[in-house]
Amino acid sequence: MNHLSVSGASIAAVRTRLGGMEVDNLETARLVAPDRAEALVKTSGILKRRVAAKGETSLSLCVAAARELMASVAVAPGEIGAVVSVSFTPQMAMPGNAHLAQAALGLAPDVAAFDLAHACAGFIHGLYLAARFAADSGKCVLLLDGDAQTPLADASTAMLLSDAGSATLVRPDPRGKIDFAFLADGSRADALKVEGGKLRMDGFGVFKFVADDVRRFLEEFVSRTGDVAAFVPHQANVYMVKSLAKSLGLEGRVVITGDMAGNCASASVALGLEKTFASNLHGGVLLAGFGGGLAAAAARIEL
Numbered sequence: 001m002n003h004l005s006v007s008g009a010s011i012a013a014v015r016t017r018l019g020g021m022e023v024d025n026l027e028t029a030r031l032v033a034p035d036r037a038e039a040l041v042k043t044s045g046i047l048k049r050r051v052a053a054k055g056e057t058s059l060s061l062c063v064a065a066a067r068e069l070m071a072s073v074a075v076a077p078g079e080i081g082a083v084v085s086v087s088f089t090p091q092m093a094m095p096g097n098a099h100l101a102q103a104a105l106g107l108a109p110d111v112a113a114f115d116l117a118h119a120c121a122g123f124i125h126g127l128y129l130a131a132r133f134a135a136d137s138g139k140c141v142l143l144l145d146g147d148a149q150t151p152l153a154d155a156s157t158a159m160l161l162s163d164a165g166s167a168t169l170v171r172p173d174p175r176g177k178i179d180f181a182f183l184a185d186g187s188r189a190d191a192l193k194v195e196g197g198k199l200r201m202d203g204f205g206v207f208k209f210v211a212d213d214v215r216r217f218l219e220e221f222v223s224r225t226g227d228v229a230a231f232v233p234h235q236a237n238v239y240m241v242k243s244l245a246k247s248l249g250l251e252g253r254v255v256i257t258g259d260m261a262g263n264c265a266s267a268s269v270a271l272g273l274e275k276t277f278a279s280n281l282h283g284g285v286l287l288a289g290f291g292g293g294l295a296a297a298a299a300r301i302e303l
Contacts, residue, residue, distance in 0.1 A: 001181050001217070003224050006128065008135035010176030011301055012169040014274040015069040017061045018261060019148070019163035020053030025262070028159050044159055045238025049262030052148045052163040059091040061165025062144040063104045069142075069167040070105070077105060081139025082112040084130045086122035086266060088194070088292070089147045090115065101144055119147075119192075120234050120291025121182075122266035123166075124299045127287075128180050130170040143168040147265040152199040160237055161199070162262030166270030179225045183217050183296040185209075192292045206291060210240055214290045215247050218298055222248070222286065225300040229283025230255055232272035234290055235263050250286075276303070 025046050029037035041047065052061065062085070070077075085098035092100075096115030101107075112133065118125050123145045130141040146165030153161045191205035222228060231250040233241050235258030245254035255272040264271065266289050276285055282303055290296040 001220050001224070003221070004128070004180040005177060006131040006135055006180065007177045008172060008174060009131040009170055009178060010173040012171045013069055013073045014166065014168045014270055014277055015065045015072065016164060016166040016267065016271045016274050017065040018050035018264070019061065020056055021051045023049045023051055025049055025159055032155050032158055040159060043239055045242070045259055046159065046262050048260045049162045050164060050264070051150045056148065056163070057091045058087045058089050058146040058148045058165060059097045059100055061148070061163065062097065062146040062167060063101055065165050066101065066105055066142060066144060066167035069169055073169060075140060075169060077107045079140050080107050080111055080142050081137045082114065082130070082133045082141045083107065084114045084116065084126045084141060084143045086116045086118050086126040086143070086145040087147050088117050088119050088265070089149050089152070097144060118266065119293065120236070120266055121289030121293065121295040121297040123269040124180065124287055124289050124297035125182070127168070127170065127178070127299055130168070131178050134170045134172045138172045140172070141170040143170055145267045145270055147267060149199065149265055152194055152197065154198045154200065156203065157199050157201055160263045162264040164261070164264035164267040164271065166267045168270055168273070177302070179300040181217070181221045181298045183213065185213070185294045188294045191294055206236070207240060209294050210236065210244055210290055211247070214288070214296045215244060217296050218248055218286070218288055221298045225284070227284050228253060228286045230276050230281055230285045231288070232269060232276055232285060233288040234266060235261070235268040235272070236291060237263060
């Protein structure tokens with residue numbers, strides 16, 4: 001494992017914006033498999049999902065979250081040195097969401113704009129880039145992470161996918177430190193991919209990756225980085241998240257958001273982190289993303 005540390009940066013605040021339409025997942029289950037609807041909802045643990053309303057995009061959801069964040073912490077546009085955007089469903093192929101967000105938020109034209117086409121582990125990849133830039137430049141970085149992915153759903157994923165955007169302010173902080181580790185196995189890309197306009201998933205293949213590879217990856221990361229007061233994982237589905245937490249001995253410390261928000265791709269990590277900030281918890285927080293790639297990423301921050 002390549003254990004990386006970025007000193008000189010920390011997370012100041014997180015805000016999220018869920019898709020504007022709430023969906024009862026039992027209704028979706030009745031359309032997908034009417035004979036097994038209640039059992040499927042119970043198995044996934046997802047009771048409600050959030051879907052983008054008409055006119056909402058990954059960009060608009062992230063920009064809305066960013067405006068709320070910037071108002072809440074009173075950060076001026078001139079204090080932002082870079083925008084990092086993570087999305088595999090950008091508003092358009094080019095320019096990316098980072099450039100469009102710079103204009104929408106009135107940020108200075110000398111900001112750096114980075115776009116990462118990443119899925120489930122994307123928040124942590126974006127956080128690494130944002131933390132490195134903040135530490136090196138001495139300026140704040142706006143990390144945007146969001147997807148409007150529900151139009152990609154097929155019968156196997158319709159009960160899982162949600163839409164959301166997030167904004168995370170990463171600031172230069174001489175006392176700050178964030179630990180990172182990454183994992184990628186493109187040889188298993190077929191287990192979770194977008195093809196022919198639909199998100200195709202081999203559920204067993206993804207579950208095996210999480211139960212075996214991701215578990216070992218996180219066990220080693222925790223052994224290197226220290227105690228965990230809260231575990232904030234990507235919300236693939238509630239059953240999978242709880243199983244992973246139990247295997248890591250963290251079942252009493254796992255943050256669950258997927259039950260009422262569904263799987264909103266890598267923005268689910270931001271959603272869990274926002275919930276953790278609101279709890280006024282103090283201690284080490286383990287962030288984990290895993291899925292499309294197949295890939296996994298871990299970060300540890302201190303609150």
